[in-house]
Amino acid sequence: MSINIPSSSLPRVVIAGGGFGGLKLAQELDSSRFQIVLIDQNNYHQFPPLIYQVASSGLEPSSIAFPFRSAFRRKGNFLFRLASVEAVDAEHKQLLTSVGPVSYDYLVLACGGTTNFFGKEQVARHALPMKTLYESMNLRNVLLQNIEQALVADHPEEQAALQRVIIVGGGPSGVEIAGALAEMKRYVLPKDYPGMDIDAFEIHLVDAAPRLLGAMSEKSSEAAARGLRSLGVELHFGKMVTDYDGLTLSFADGEAMRSRTVIWVSGITANEVAGLSAETLGRGRRILVDAHSEVLGYPDIFALGDQSLMTTDPNYPQGHPQLAQVALQQAKLLAANLKARLDGRSQRPFAYRDLGSMATIGRNKAVAEIGRMKWGGFSAWLLWLVVHLRSILSVRNKIIVLLNWVWNYITYDRSLRLILKRNIPVEPRDLHS
Ligand SMILES: Cc1cc2nc3c(=O)[nH]c(=O)nc-3n(C[C@H](O)[C@H](O)[C@H](O)COP(=O)(O)OP(=O)(O)OC[C@H]3O[C@@H](n4cnc5c(N)ncnc54)[C@H](O)[C@@H]3O)c2cc1C
Structure with a gap:
């Protein structure tokens, strides 16, 4: 070759x-x-900030990916190799x-x-990462499959573990997937699973730090915590994960929780x-x-x-x-x-210009920080939508994402709840400590 x-x-x-x-x-x-x-x-460019929406059935993977060959169709002296x-x-x-x-x-x-699984081999094997489109599709499949299996589980303990989602990592990705799943629980599950005890479906977010969104201000962190709690997400701080065997998530303080769906968004x-x-x-x-x-x-x-x-x-x-x-x-x-x-001209040194940071919590709820301005609520959420929509590659993808958002907003639905493959093989994972 x-x-x-x-x-x-x-x-x-x-x-x-x-x-x-x-x-x-x-x-x-x-x-x-x-x-x-x-x-x-990959033969496509992906847009990681919206990967959690693919994982939570809000968007199709193809709407946040774009093939390189299309992107550079008109560029001369350009070659792509997969x-x-x-x-x-x-x-x-x-x-x-x-x-x-x-x-x-x-x-x-x-x-x-x-x-980054911080060298924890078992965690890497059993927990669900969410950094690539492939991983987000795997997460979606496991999540939906576990809800289906909970309905037919014989043992109450196994049923509870299938209905308990634990997100490890309270950064923007953890906050965003927690909010999206909480909205799925509130608006979608009661319609899809009329016989199901919806309260039994639990969403937990754990972090070793004492607060959410460590890179943002305490004000934004508190707003995010309030927003998630109001959606029914249970927050646990100061919890350092030591192990996960596919069922039991163990913490350094000796406590443990049981779950079949542990989402790992804790490190890079x-x-x-x-x-x-x-x-x-x-x-x-x-x-x-x-x-x-x-x-x-x-x-x-x-x-x-x-x-x-x-x-x-x-x-x-x-x-x-x-x-x-x-x-x-x-x-x-x-x-x-x-x-x-x-x-033969001189080069300029790099100086980063911080344009601000944002995290969305759910419907009409987000936190934003631009310079000294820190605020939350509907206007922050609207800004989040505009910024992300603007950044997605290709007009087609922008339109599809916008239509999906409008549809989901009006109908309170997430219509892409297909389990496309059972037991999708896990990509080889790096355990770096
Ligand atoms: C879930 C998630 C949400 C995020 N949300 C935000 C956000 O809201 N705002 C924000 O500013 N940042 C966000 N980030 C971070 C942001 O996506 C990264 O900082 C950014 O993508 C870094 O760009 P990069 O070009 O360095 O790497 P990437 O965008 O990660 O690109 C790396 C590329 O290298 C390719 N590649 C990797 N290994 C190989 C290999 N061995 N051979 C060939 N190709 C390879 C990959 O396929 C990929 O195309 C998020 C990240 C994730 C994972």
């Missing part, structure tokens, strides 16, 4: 990973000056992939991150690309880069977004938060800096 990239007189930029950072970089690079090669293990990135061979200036090596003039690593670790020295890896396995996103000690290799750790930004000495805006802004600057290099 050969990756089959035609040679070019232009310098070649190989981009590993077409997430927010990789896609933006490919869009921004001037294709009259560079040959652009994008490599991703392949898994394996290792860097810096000495020979090659990236090794599952379909063969590709040589580069500039290499950009933008492979993002994956769920950067995806690994072999071939770089151990000294280039920082906290969370992120690749250490300078102010121009260049990997320390590796000229012409760059890293972006969740996979990178930049400590040169005076406002973020510990590195930037792993957010879409960081990846997008770094990609935009890198495209300009690569062009500046070619032209």
Whole structure:
């Protein structure tokens, strides 16, 4: 097998990973000056902020994904290859992939991150992560299948475990999936399961920290906690998970809870690309880069977004938060800096401009923080909808998402409750501690 990239007189930029950072970089690079090669293990770009809506049957996966080949149909000197990135061979200036090596003039690593199970092997085997479209579909299937099985379970204890959902992690993803499931319980389950004791369907959110949304203010954290409690979600703070065997979730304080549906949204670790020295890896396995996103000690290799750790930004000495805006802004600057290099001009250092943060809790409820402004409620929720709708790739997807939202809002329904595959095989998981 050969990756089959035609040679070019232009310098070649190989981009590993077409997430927010990789896609933006490919869009921004001037294709009259560079040959652009994008490599991703999927043939589509996905939009993680709405993955929880796929998991909770509010959206189809195809409405938050977009094929790379369509996105770049009109871009010259652009090539996409569906392949898994394996290792860097810096000495020979090659990236090794599952379909063969590709040589580069500039290499950009933008492979993002994956769920961190903190070395807990059993948890990784049994809990449900929610970082990719594949995982969100698996979560949806397991969730719906467990509700069906609860109806026919012989033993009350097993029935209770099938009807108890536990979300581990009180960041934005945990808050958002908890709110979505609580609304499903309130508005959908009574209609779908008329004979079911709806109160027996429990939703718990646990976190080792003393509050929700640790990266946001206490005000937003309290508003989120109030909102979730009003929807019937039970919150447990200061609970450090030690193990999960598929039924019993154990905590460091000796307590335990039983559930067949444990959703793990508790941590992130950067995806690994072999071939770089151990000294280039920082906290969370992120690749250490300078102010121009260049990997320390590796000229012409760059890293972006969740996979990178930049400590040169005076406002973020510990590195930037792993957010879409960081990846997008770094990609935009890198495209300009690569062009500046070619032209012999000086490069600009990266400085992150924080545009704010938001988390939605449920219908008409969200929290938002922009600069010193912190507020919640309907207007924050509306802003959340607009910002996310604007950010989704392609007009078709925007329209489909909007129609789904309007439909769900008017009917109080989530109409995509199909169990498409029973016992879907689990993707190999990284246990990183
Ligand atoms: C559920 C969820 C909700 C989120 N919500 C928000 C939010 O509301 N707001 C916000 O700002 N941020 C949010 N984030 C974080 C945000 O999505 C990330 O910060 C952002 O995606 C980082 O961009 P990136 O380009 O670094 O990586 P990603 O967008 O993760 O892209 C990585 C790409 O690399 C590819 N890849 C990975 N490994 C390989 C390999 N070995 N070979 C080939 N390809 C590979 C992947 O397929 C993917 O396309 C959320 C994340 C998740 C998981």
